[in-house]
Amino acid sequence: MRKKDCFYLGKIAKKFSFKGEVLAYLDTDEPYLYENLESVFVERNKDLVPFFIERSSIHKNDFLRIKFEDIDSEEEADQVMGCAIYLPLSLLPKLEGNKFYFHEIVGFKAVDERLGEIGIMQGVNDSNAQPLFEILNGEKQILVPMVDEFLVKVDRENKQIILKTPPGLVDLYLED
Known part of the structure; x- marks a missing residue:
């Protein structure tokens, strides 16, 4: 996936548990729209890499608590700390009237x-x-x-x- 075909959703901000869970800060006014994602693209070394989500939930309004598949420890979670997360433009809700992206x-x-x-x-x-x-x-x-x-x-x-x-x-x- 190319970055120009995606939108910036947020950033993996901190670790949440010793089992590899992370908190991603969501740069959106409506974080609940992204609570049940199956996957996201994580920017690593300027490439967008798909990461599949086992489970996720909203945490303190602006954060998404995420358990990625294949990230099961703090050490593995460290590898994605600070990485930006993206979604395809096709997943943006349609806006009408004078609202626009x-x-x-x-x-x-x-x-x-x-x-x-x-x-x-x-x-x-x-x-x-x-x-x-x-x-x-x-x-x-x-x-x-x-x-x-x-x-x-x-x-x-x-x-x-x-x-x-x-x-x-x-x-x-x-x-x-």
Whole structure:
């Protein structure tokens, strides 16, 4: 499985028992959706390796307590500590309306109600406190705060993000 065909679910954070159980931190608002997985892909040496799950349960809201097949001791659990876990994109629940996955809008046209088409969505930068839409307009990168007030519509059919930005925000980038 290729990483680009998967989404990041979380990270194996700590050992749970001497029998090889681990706790995986789940980077999701709805961890219970992933409580009954049969398998996950574990990133080891930059490759995604399938790991089959004997049993799992939610632990303290954000963690998934996992017993993998063939990991039966603390020493074996040590080998997956800190590893990221992934699932195929096909397992993501479908979102509707203005809810979207960051990877889903890459390549969409960014259209401002006032300015018209302003570029192509390159992604979302969520490394700061305020996530930003990254829009490419020729050689220029336009950054627009990802706030509900600016997002009018996610038009999946026409592959567009319709925005209503305040005067001056995008205009600043478009000036030569």
